[in-house]
Amino acid sequence: MHRALASLALLVSSTFLVSAWAQPNHPPNSPPAPFFENVTIWAPPASWSSHSGSYGRSVLLNKDGEQGIPTMLATAAYSPPNGPYFQIFESTDYGQSWTMISKALFDGNSSLTGGRILQPFLYELSEAYGKYPAGTVMLAGNRIPGDSSSTNIQMYASLDKGYTWDGPPNTTNGAPCVWEPFILSYASQLAVYFSDQSDPRYGQKLSHRLSTSTSDLQTWSATLDDVTNTNATLRPGMITIAQIGNGKWMCSYEMGLWPDSAAPYATHYRIADSPFDFLSAPEFELRTDTDGVSSAGPYTVWTPAGGPHGTIVVSDSSYDQLFLNTQNGDPGGWQNVTSGHGVGYTRALTVLPGNGGKLVQVLNGVAGLNAGAPLGMYAGKFTEITVGDFVVPGPEGGISGL
Numbered sequence: 001m002h003r004a005l006a007s008l009a010l011l012v013s014s015t016f017l018v019s020a021w022a023q024p025n026h027p028p029n030s031p032p033a034p035f036f037e038n039v040t041i042w043a044p045p046a047s048w049s050s051h052s053g054s055y056g057r058s059v060l061l062n063k064d065g066e067q068g069i070p071t072m073l074a075t076a077a078y079s080p081p082n083g084p085y086f087q088i089f090e091s092t093d094y095g096q097s098w099t100m101i102s103k104a105l106f107d108g109n110s111s112l113t114g115g116r117i118l119q120p121f122l123y124e125l126s127e128a129y130g131k132y133p134a135g136t137v138m139l140a141g142n143r144i145p146g147d148s149s150s151t152n153i154q155m156y157a158s159l160d161k162g163y164t165w166d167g168p169p170n171t172t173n174g175a176p177c178v179w180e181p182f183i184l185s186y187a188s189q190l191a192v193y194f195s196d197q198s199d200p201r202y203g204q205k206l207s208h209r210l211s212t213s214t215s216d217l218q219t220w221s222a223t224l225d226d227v228t229n230t231n232a233t234l235r236p237g238m239i240t241i242a243q244i245g246n247g248k249w250m251c252s253y254e255m256g257l258w259p260d261s262a263a264p265y266a267t268h269y270r271i272a273d274s275p276f277d278f279l280s281a282p283e284f285e286l287r288t289d290t291d292g293v294s295s296a297g298p299y300t301v302w303t304p305a306g307g308p309h310g311t312i313v314v315s316d317s318s319y320d321q322l323f324l325n326t327q328n329g330d331p332g333g334w335q336n337v338t339s340g341h342g343v344g345y346t347r348a349l350t351v352l353p354g355n356g357g358k359l360v361q362v363l364n365g366v367a368g369l370n371a372g373a374p375l376g377m378y379a380g381k382f383t384e385i386t387v388g389d390f391v392v393p394g395p396e397g398g399i400s401g402l
Contacts, residue, residue, distance in 0.1 A: 030062075030070060032354025033094040033361075038341070038388035041074055041089050041098045041363075053078040053383040054345040056363045058095075059122035061161060062353070064135030069094060070353065073137065073162045074363060075104075075120045076385045084117045086141060088162045094352060095361055095387045104165045106143050106154055114146025123183035129190055130216030137162055140181035140192065153181045153194055155217070180238050186275050188213040193226065195237035202228055204235035206253060208276075226251065226278045227270065233257055236268070238346060241275050244302045245310035246328045249275045252286065252298040252314055260293065267294035267316055271329050284331045286314060286323060291336050294323050297346030303357035304397020311392050313360050315339070315347040322360075322390060339390050352389070356396020359389045 044051040058074040072091040080087075085103040106117050118141065125136045136157050143152040156165040177197035184191050189210045196207040206227035209220045227236045235256030244250050249272055254265040270281040286294040297317035304310040307326040314323040320339050327333035341347070344364035352359040365383045 030068065030353040033352035033359050033389075034096070035359060035389050035391065036096055038386055039096055039098070041385040041387055042076075042087065042100070043384040044078060044382070048079075048081055050079040050081075051382040053385065054365045055119055056344075056365050056385045057120050057122050057348050058350055058361070058363045058387070059124055059137065060350050060352070061124050061135070061137065063124045063126035064133075066135075071161055072350070073122055074098065074385070074387070075122060075139070076365060077116075077118045077120060077141075079116055084115060084143070086117060086120050086139065088139075090162060095389075098387075102158075102163050102165065104139055104141075104156055106141055106156070108154065108156075109143070109152065112143050112145045112150075112152060115144045115148070118142045118144060119180045121181050121183055123185075125190075126185055127188065127213060129211065129213050130218075132157055132159075132217060135161075138183055139165060140183055142179060142181065151178050153178050153192065155181075155183075155192070157217075182239055182241065184241055184275055190217065191275065192220075193239050193241070195235075195239070196223065198223070199228075201232060203233050204237055204256065205229075206236050206239045206251075206278075224276070227253060227283075228279070238297050240299045242300045242302045242312070243275075244271070244312055244328055245304070245308075248273055248328070249278075250300060250302075250312065250329055251275070251278050252300040254296050254298060254316075258295075263293035263295035263318075265296035265317075267296075267298040267314065267323075269298075269300070269314075269329065284329075286334060287331070288323070288334045288336055289332070291321070294318070294336075299347060299349050301349045301351055301360065303351045303360060303392055305355075305357035305392040306394035306397070310357070310397055311394070313349055313390075313392065315349055315362065317343070317345045317347070319343060322362075324393070326394070337393060341386070341388050341390070356398065358392050358396055360392060361387060361389050363387045 056076040062070045074089045075086045085105045088102045089098040090101045091098045121140045123138045140155045158165050179195040182193040191208045193208040207223045211217050211220050236253045239253045241251045252269040255268050258266040267286040270278045272278050272281040294316045295318040299315045309328050312325040321336035322339045323336045325333045341362045348363040350361040
């Protein structure tokens with residue numbers, strides 16, 4: 001059963017043109033994840049007219065006391081021939097094998113027909129929000145109708161770990177100006193972050209809306225700003241958030257139209273005491289001393305491995321390498337290390353249980369043998385969704401459950 005979830009009423013207007021987790025919450029009895037190089041989750045069949053895809057996302061279901069090896073879910077944005085939907089894939093062996101278990105149709109608003117669904121994000125609730133208990137899986141996406149007249153961030157909920165998707169049919173049709181949802185629960189409030197073109201003072205800004213744990217995710221706050229710029233031509237976008245080793249929170253994002261030909265979407269970041277306080281936090285460019293600037297579609301996680309402060313791991317859309325920081329995000333502390341997983345559009349990262357947090361899984365859209373365009377991009381002729389592990393340099397971490 002597929003109906004739209006939640007009145008996340010993104011009523012904003014403009015011209016149509018991020019694995020977050022607090023501290024690791026892996027069950028202490030989870031067996032350590034084995035290392036593997038690369039597995040193909042899915043490749044589009046020859047019968048499809050479009051074989052390009054991107055924006056792979058995954059979630060490790062570990063926030064509701066799950067026992068044994070945690071289930072993983074994954075999805076990505078494609079253009080299936082029989083209508084827009086997200087395919088949901090399941091792994092019960094830390095990503096070594098995958099099975100498609102459902103299709104999320106995003107059909108709760110009957111006025112939206114044709115078109116496509118972009119920019120998925122998967123998230124597991126760690127506490128109840130009204131009738132949605134801890135362990136509910138949330139799926140957000142950007143529903144764009146066939147006439148491209150609007151963008152619509154919609155959410156669906158699964159009470160059975162991704163096999164069915166449901167929710168109150170009251171998502172509101174938005175205007176053409178919201179992108180790239182990211183979900184995070186903090187202080188008994190569920191936040192949906194997004195790239196926002198609704199404010200005429202800015203080319204784009206980063207914003208979020210909140211719903212409380214006493215609601216059924218039907219009531220949402222007004223839009224709250226997270227990142228704005230006095231230079232109105234700049235376009236911050238694609239926010240992801242992680243809690244880092246000192247207990248603070250880091251958000252990373254691309255800065256569109258950045259005046260650097262080598263990094264036109266240079267990755268920037270802010271660090272604050274809570275994920276709701278980024279607006280007043282200082283902004284830094286993610287730059288290494290010798291290897292340039294991270295650029296486009298960043299994704300950030302933190303792992304306790306790598307040293308006394310753990311390691312911040314950032315992926316982007318321009319390099320095979322991952323950018324690492326073992327100094328709580330100090331601007332002078334970045335280095336990049338080859339990931340071994342190729343370049344892809346906004347690769348997703350997941351810290352795996354066991355091994356002291358040494359394994360970070362990279363979910364990627366990788367061009368297949370018949371590709372004729374950059375890896376994992378929307379324009380790619382043939383894009384496979386792949387997954388494989390990266391070993392964090394340095395010692396194991398000591399957090400319980402890792």
